[in-house]
Structure formats: structure tokens, C-alpha cells
Amino acid sequence: MSTEAATGGLNEYIAHHLTHNVVSFGTGFHLDTWLVSLVLGLLFVLWFGLKARKATAGVPSKGQAFVEIIVEFIDGQVKDTFHGDRRSVTPLALTIFMWIVFMNTMDLVPLDLPGWLVQTTAGHEVAHHTYWRLVPTADLNTTFGLSASVFFILLGHAIAAKGGFGFGKELLTAPFHAHGAMAFVLAPVNLFMNIIEWLVKPVSLAMRLFGNMYGGELVFMLIAGLLAGWATFVPGIIANTAWAIFHILIILLQAFIFMILTVVYIAGARESH
Amino acid sequence: MNINLTFFGQMISFGILVWFTMKFIWPPLNAAIESRQKTIADGLAAAERARQELKDADSRVADEIRKAREEATQIVDRANQQYNQIVDKAKVDAIAEGARQKAVAQAEIDSLSHQAREVLRQQVAALAVSGAEKILKREIDASRHRDLLDALAKEI
Secondary structure (H helix, E strand, O other), rough: OOOOHHHHHHHHHHHHOOOOOOOOOOOEEEHHHHHHHHHHHHHHHHHHHHHHHHHOOOOOHHHHHHHHHHHHHHHHHHHOOOOOOOOOOOHHHHHHHHHHHHHHHHOOOOOOHHHHHHHHHHHHHHHOOOOOOOOOHHHHHHHHHHHHHHHHHHHHHHHHHHHHHHHHHHHHOOOOOOOOOHHHHHHHHHHHHHHHHHHHHHHHHHHHHHHHHHHHHHHHHHHHHHOOOOOOOOHHHHHHHHHHHHHHHHHHEEEHHHHHHHHHHHHHHOOOO | OOOOOHHHHHHHHHHHHHHHHHHHHHHHHHHHHHHHHHHHHHHHHHHHHHHHHHHHHHHHHHHHHHHHHHHHHHHHHHHHHHHHHHHHHHHHHHHHHHHHHHHHHHHHHHHHHHHHHHHHHHHHHHHHHHOOOOOOOOHHHHHHHHHHHHHHHHHH
């Protein structure tokens, strides 16, 4: 394999790996993202659901203890940040954390495993035209889907805590307080500031997670390019291992950040200024 | 890199997952955890209570032992006192009894010696009379012995 071919091959390789499996339905639908995330979500729900069904207050099995450790960890984090009724907040945080961890972990699945499976079962020609991205969180649709849902939950919390009128009033009177005529002058400014503040939350949540996972995926692809040549094979293996180990941290950290920021935002939405 | 219908698909998935977690995962797990926490807390409290009770019982036992010891000491003291009293009383009684007996014996001795003296006096008198009779039978010289007989009779 010549150098030129390798470079050209790497371009094509990365482009192939960054193309979604699109179903032409409406504005288009990423079947790979949706299916992988759904399977992972169901896996999480099935795992925790089974343990919850068999949960006993007595001596727990190891599986139950493991699930309980995760649940208690999330609940502890929520308890530290959010002071109120946690019956809906902790399940939300738990779902966000576990689902994102599961989806992020797909980054550690060997990059070419799906392609190889398609190729060995259906042949080279099908594999060439089959696109399958395995990491749902490296798709903006997933991260924005999550953060938009969080955004609406935040709105619900703000309205539940302050009432529709109180929330509307706060949009017009905070952060700049004034009396008399100045209040009317500042109202549009306040509204503008609040809209920015509110929109920044879901956008930053989604972009942070997407950026980390997309970047991580891309680095895996570039490292995979090293494995194509004999001279770079051993460094490639080392780099791949190092990046994978480092990525375990990012997988957990990004899921944790998304989860804890959601809880912080909920606590903030319930607080009156 | 384009936002399309997948966005809504993911929102729906997320909503269903959250609903399921809220409905079927969190309540039983939390109930189990909280119930176990309560059990453990109760157990710890019970252990603490038992420890406290044991301590109380220990101090009560020590108290009882101390009290019993004090009582025993008191009893021994009282017994010693009583013993001393009895010994003293016995001593006094014995002395009094001894004195009484001595007095009785003395009185008897006195009366006996008095009797003996009486008897002796009578015998001496009789002896004197008989001696005098014997002397008188051999030689009675009233004139010669008048003063002697007078002295004798005076002596009696």
C-alpha cells in the first residue's frame, strides 16, 4: 500500500465512518443513531428494571448492590444540589447518566466491527454502501434531543415553582430590577437577557457532549489510520490503547457533567431571583 | 451533521426511558434502600441501647455488690460489738457471781466459825467444869481455891 493510497484511503475511511445510516423519512432519519440509542436505553431499563423488581430490603445480591451503588451515587449528587422533592429529579438524573454512559461507551467498540460484520455476512459491496455510526451521542440529534427535553423539563419546573404569572414576571424583571418608568424601559432588556440565559443552557449541554464524543470518535479514526501502515502499526496500537483508556474517563465525565448540570439547572429554575 | 426527525425520535425515546425509570426503577430501589437504611439504623440504635443497658446493669451490679459488702461489714461490726458486749457482760456477771458466792461462802465460814467457837466454848466450859470436878474431887479446899474458882467463874 503506497503512501498516497493510504492517505486517500484514510479520507475515504473517515468519510465513510462519519456518514449516518439515513432513512428517507420526512426530513431524513438517522436509523443508526436512533436504533443504537434505543437498544442501549432498553438495555439500561431492562437491567435496572429487573434488579428493581427483585429488590429486597434485606441482604442484597451483588447485582442489586451494584445497581444500588449507582442509584445512591446519583441520588447523593442530586441531594447535594437540589433541595426539594427528588421523586422525579433523581429518576431523570439516573436516566440521563446511565443512558449517556451507555451511548458514550459505544465509542470503545472497535471502530470497524459493525462494518466487518456487515462485510462478512453480506459481502464487500453491501458493506461499501452500508453506513453505520455506532455512537449516538456523536450525533447532534441525540444531544439536542436530550437537552431540548431537559429544557422543557426546566420550563415545567420553573412554572411549577413560581406559577405562570410569577415566571413571566421574573422574565421581565430580572436580572435588572427597577421601579416606576424604568421598569418598563428595562423589561425588554431583561426579557432578552433571560431568553439568552435560557437558550444557552440546552445549547451548551448539547454542544459539550456532542463535541467531546464526536472529537473522541474522530481521534479513534485518525489512530485507526496509523494501523494501516507497517511502520506506524505499533505506535498506532499504543496510541489506540492510551486514547481508549483516556476515553473511559471522558465517557463517565461527560455523562456526569450532563447529569449534574441538568440537576443544577433544575435547582436554579425553581429558585426565584 | 444535520438536525432532522431523529431529534424528535430521540426526545420520544428519552421521555419513555425517563417515564419508565420514574415509574418502575426508582420507587422499588429507593424503597429497598431506605428500608434497609432504616433497618441498619434501628439495629445500630438497638445495639447502642443494649450497650447502654449493659453499662447500667454493670453499674447497678457494682452498686449492689458495694452495698452488700457494706452491709456485711456492718453485720460483722455489729457482731463484734455484740460479742464484746456479751463478753463484757459475762465478765461482769462472773465477777458479781464470784463476789456473791464469796460473800455466801464468807457468811457460811463466819457462821461455821461462830458455831465452832460456840461449841468449843461449851466444850471448854464443860472440860473446865469436868476438870474442875476432877480437881475438886481430889482436893477441894474451898478456902485455898476460892480465889481461883472465882476467877474461873468470872472468866466464864
